[in-house]
Amino acid sequence: MEHATELIDWSRAQFALTALYHWLFVPLTLGLTFIIAIMETIYVKTGDVWWKKTTQFWMTILAINFAIGLATGIIMEFEFGTNWSNYSWIVGDIFGAPLAIEGLMAFFMESTFFAVMFFGWDKVSKKMHLTSTWLVAIGSNLSALWILVANGWMQHPVGMTFNPDTARNEMHDFAAVFFNPNAVSKFLHTISSGYVLASVFVIGISAWYLIKRREVRFAKRSIIVAASFGLITSLFMLTSGDESAFEVAQNQPMKLAAMEGLYRGEERAGIIAIGLLDKEKELGDEKEPFLFSLEIPNALSFLGYHSLNAFVPGIHDLVYGNEKHHIMSISDKMQEGKLAVSALTAYKTYKKEGKEAKAKEALKDFRAHEKYMGYGYLKKPEDAVPNVALTFYSFHTMVGLGTWFLILFILVLYFAMINEIEKKRWLLYAALWSIPLAYVAQECGWIVAEVGRQPWAIQDLLPVGMAASNVASSSVMITFWLFAVLFTGLLIAEVKIMLTQIKNGPEAH
Amino acid sequence: MHLLNEIYHLYYDGFKSMKIGKKLWLLIAIKLFILFVIVKWIFFPNILKTKFDTDAQRSTYILEQLTKNKE
Incomplete structure (x- = not known):
């Protein structure tokens, strides 16, 4: 499909x-x-x-x-x-x-x-x-x-x-x-x-x-x-x-990061009042995302988490993960998603073969991973970025x-x-x-x-x-x-x- | 009966005395004809309903789609 x-x-x-x-x-x-x-x-x-x-x-x-x-x-x-x-x-x-x-x-x-x-x-x-x-x-x-x-x-x-x-x-x-x-x-x-x-x-x-x-x-x-x-x-x-x-x-959170062009997460994150994005900026590089910008300090942390000091994850953190802030990478989510799809496949096969006990096990497995099912269909982590x-x-x-x-x-x-x-x-x-x-x-x-x-x-x-x-x-x-x-x-x-x-x-x- | 008569006259007199409304109703009629008769009928069949007869067949098809890369 x-x-x-x-x-x-x-x-x-x-x-x-x-x-x-x-x-x-x-x-x-x-x-x-x-x-x-x-x-x-x-x-x-x-x-x-x-x-x-x-x-x-x-x-x-x-x-x-x-x-x-x-x-x-x-x-x-x-x-x-x-x-x-x-x-x-x-x-x-x-x-x-x-x-x-x-x-x-x-x-x-x-x-x-x-x-x-x-x-x-x-x-x-x-x-x-x-x-x-x-x-x-x-x-x-x-x-x-x-x-x-x-x-x-x-x-x-x-x-x-x-x-x-x-x-x-x-x-x-x-x-x-x-x-x-x-x-x-x-x-x-x-x-x-x-x-x-x-x-x-x-x-x-x-x-x-x-x-x-x-x-x-x-x-x-x-x-x-x-x-x-x-x-x-x-x-x-x-x-x-x-x-x-x-x-x-x-x-x-990925949508919020895209709304603000926030590539690297930060504490006390500000809102861009006016900004011009650099077209050359790519995920993973060290370039600044903006050619110029005017920022309202702490405002994004407050808007997103109702705290002036809160950490706001950026696109990079959300794609590649951030251990310090317990953010799971898209690769890990893709792995979970693939397990969900595999379990669903197994469930379907066992049901067709009339193996109810095995189907029940497969369903349990599916439920454990289904939260990330959609990620199992992504080809690469960067596909999760709007x-x-x-x-x-x-x-x-x-x-x-x-x-x-x-x-x-x-x-x-x-x-x-x-x-x-x-x-x-x-x-x-x-x-x-x-x-x-x-x-x-x-x-x-x-x-x-x-x-x-x-x-x-x-x-x-x-x-x-x-x-x-x-x-x-x-x-x-x-x-x-x-x-x-x-x-x-x-x-x-x-x-x-x-x-x-x-x-x-x-x-x- | 009196109430029904009043409702009938509300609509009858209302439609009869319309000015701009007549043009709008004509536009609505043309639009609904284009949408439901031409667009829906020719260009927008319900894929799953036309391809399959039962919900069970539709479920099987979708499950196949969701899992086919894993089989």
Whole structure:
């Protein structure tokens, strides 16, 4: 099942393309639903119809985003069945329950209350309508919960047992899967980043109106709500990001080392604030990894281990081992993994031959080594290292932009509150151009999460090379381009329809 | 019965009075057709379901894949 590199690369590229395009639509829905709910709450509380108009305008924008993004995620499920069939089978029982709940929740909760939200303005009471709007917001976010629980499990597999008779992971502890610390921190960080994106989006569009000197009252009101929401959720995103980094340090230390370009582990390790990686740097050599860098001392030790003096293992330590800090080398893990695979082979053979006692022994042997099973499929220790440059730059772009958005929210909120936002043209332009940056930050976040955990489809248990199906790489290549065209078309449609609505303005409603 | 009637009118009147919504529904319909009829049917068969009839056969195949380099 060691597939050709070309096939695996195309399968990964296709999945990445689908996921990245899908994620262009999701975060705006996650955050905008809440912003709309807040605006409508103000309308219900004050009875001011201006707030109703404001709410309705952003609802139309939400509808466009929702309609265009709808079902783009389903393609990933197609890909699981075709390009990643081995993986699908092996994880089936883990993924089945969360995804089924997500499907049911998305369908019943969102679609039911969506209808009331859009069609029910004059049909149901104000309070009933407001309840529906809040339930749409909560429902959308809960839908994201289940898929992130599944993703969290891939990053830190818990609550399951591999059944050597069926070759499937079977869930034995739903609570462990659901409350997996990796899944919890991932969910909180992901949804809060969606809130930040939606806030930037609303502020940016409102800034455009102010630049054009139209819809002034509407724009100012929208800015105050979005900047307040963005500021609060940015602070929450900071804490959830800290928790995510802590979880990564505990369960995926290689990813943390790649995020910081840390080749040699150190105590009191710092975070690189700005840095340029040396392309010539190779694992094992003595070269400095950075051509230049600015470091915040002790910050990485604190971020990863909540101690200013903690040792943070580097890529070199994790690949070749570090006795002083009790870090096992990848070679040793590969040895353990090979023993697990051999034991599984023996178990299968003995079962076929009806030798139950020997099969039982082989199974015991398998259980003793299965923790490192995935390493048994690696060809060399260096294969356990992800793309350091891509992970490092994506992580730092995400953090840098997240910091900028926090500053933006503070500035925008301050000038809006003192009623001087219209005079700050530079800030309005900065807010407008922050919209694409918010999407860049989102995509960078996912690149860190997914590229940083390579080569694993399931952390430590199944490398991507073993997860892929044995299909023709040409067919994966064709569908890659098919999706690239389809998604680009959808994106153009969304932007075009949305721009028309924005140009028409809230008065058109 | 009254409630059912209200629900019916919520959807009926809502769809009838849509402006931008009609364009969006058309887009959704085209997209779902492309995804489920063309893409899924032609390009994305479920490999294990098309290759094998039973779960037992699928398990055997995957186990073979996981262990074949060791046999």
